[in-house]
Amino acid sequence: MEDIQIEGTPKTPSVKFIASEGSLEIKGRSIPENSIEFYKPLMDWIEQYSASPQKETVVNIQLEYFNTSSSKCILDLFKKLEVINDQIVINWYYEEDDEDMLEAGEDYDAIINIPFKMIEIEEI
Amino acid sequence: MIHPFMTNPDSGHLLFAMNGSINGNLQNAILEVAEHGLCNLPCSTRLRKRAFHILVECLQNVMLHGEKLSEQKYSQGQVMITALSDGILIRTGNEVSEAQSSAIRKKLQRLEGCAQDTLRSTYKKQLVEGKLSEEGGAGLGFVDIARKSGNDINYRFYPLGQNRYFFSLIVKVASNGRYSD
Numbered sequence: 001m002e003d004i005q006i007e008g009t010p011k012t013p014s015v016k017f018i019a020s021e022g023s024l025e026i027k028g029r030s031i032p033e034n035s036i037e038f039y040k041p042l043m044d045w046i047e048q049y050s051a052s053p054q055k056e057t058v059v060n061i062q063l064e065y066f067n068t069s070s071s072k073c074i075l076d077l078f079k080k081l082e083v084i085n086d087q088i089v090i091n092w093y094y095e096e097d098d099e100d101m102l103e104a105g106e107d108y109d110a111i112i113n114i115p116f117k118m119i120e121i122e123e124i
Numbered sequence: 125m126i127h128p129f130m131t132n133p134d135s136g137h138l139l140f141a142m143n144g145s146i147n148g149n150l151q152n153a154i155l156e157v158a159e160h161g162l163c164n165l166p167c168s169t170r171l172r173k174r175a176f177h178i179l180v181e182c183l184q185n186v187m188l189h190g191e192k193l194s195e196q197k198y199s200q201g202q203v204m205i206t207a208l209s210d211g212i213l214i215r216t217g218n219e220v221s222e223a224q225s226s227a228i229r230k231k232l233q234r235l236e237g238c239a240q241d242t243l244r245s246t247y248k249k250q251l252v253e254g255k256l257s258e259e260g261g262a263g264l265g266f267v268d269i270a271r272k273s274g275n276d277i278n279y280r281f282y283p284l285g286q287n288r289y290f291f292s293l294i295v296k297v298a299s300n301g302r303y304s305d
Binding site for chain 1: 152156
């Protein structure tokens with residue numbers, strides 16, 4: 001399957017999904033008015049990847065901002081990852097002092113049946 | 125039209141104000157200018173980030189609910205950002221129909237006086253159970269604004285006649301919000 005590599009814009013995050021490495025990364029800002037258009041291809045990719053995933057899958061979410069439209073799409077994306085039975089972890093990065101972003105990660109952690117690792121960093 | 129609420133700003137330092145058509149591209153420009161203004165304020169990063177986050181949701185509300193100009197993806201709306209000594213004030217205004225005003229009022233009334241933990245559980249419930257509209261609305265905007273502002277959302281519907289209303293939304297992001305800034 002083809003990898004996904006998308007450059008970030010002022011409204012959408014950069015995306016790097018590498019199937020052979022089991023590595024999925026979303027980084028930057030996610031504030032499009034209609035997030036479905038942006039996230040639909042990512043969900044389709046995950047659905048395909050989940051059918052024959054790597055033994056280990058690492059998901060890195062490193063967002064500076066995301067709007068409520070994106071929050072729903074991110075949840076749907078995580079739900080698609082839940083079907084992977086092999087080892088999977090979601091690394092949820094947040095800037096130091098950004099308790100809102102930490103709280104958002106905790107909310108997803110409470111909903112999704114995948115282990116989350118909260119990682120504080122200096123700057124996204 | 126410029127509604128009177130936009131011409132009588134609170135005392136404070138006006139960072140940004142506009143009245144007119146808003147679309148996706150203009151929204152980018154507004155956010156860029158507003159972010160620049162917010163970055164120059166002598167306040168905490170946390171307050172700036174919350175104000176920016178709330179501004180994004182408020183602008184997208186205007187774009188979702190504002191009066192659409194014929195056959196164009198523009199919405200008529202007004203935006204004003206003011207820096208106060210104890211926080212940041214974000215005002216938006218746009219015209220809505222009677223049905224929209226009832227729906228918005230119902231959503232906002234449910235949030236009035238809610239404690240932070242109630243807002244958080246409401247957000248999580250809606251996140252799990254809600255569905256995205258065709259336009260990308262998740263039904264989470266006002267809950268998120270209330271959560272992040274740490275204050276009740278002030279709103280008013282000014283009758284304009286012919287079953288139309290001017291919806292004024294005023295959000296204060298307090299520097300002494302729910303976390304110790």
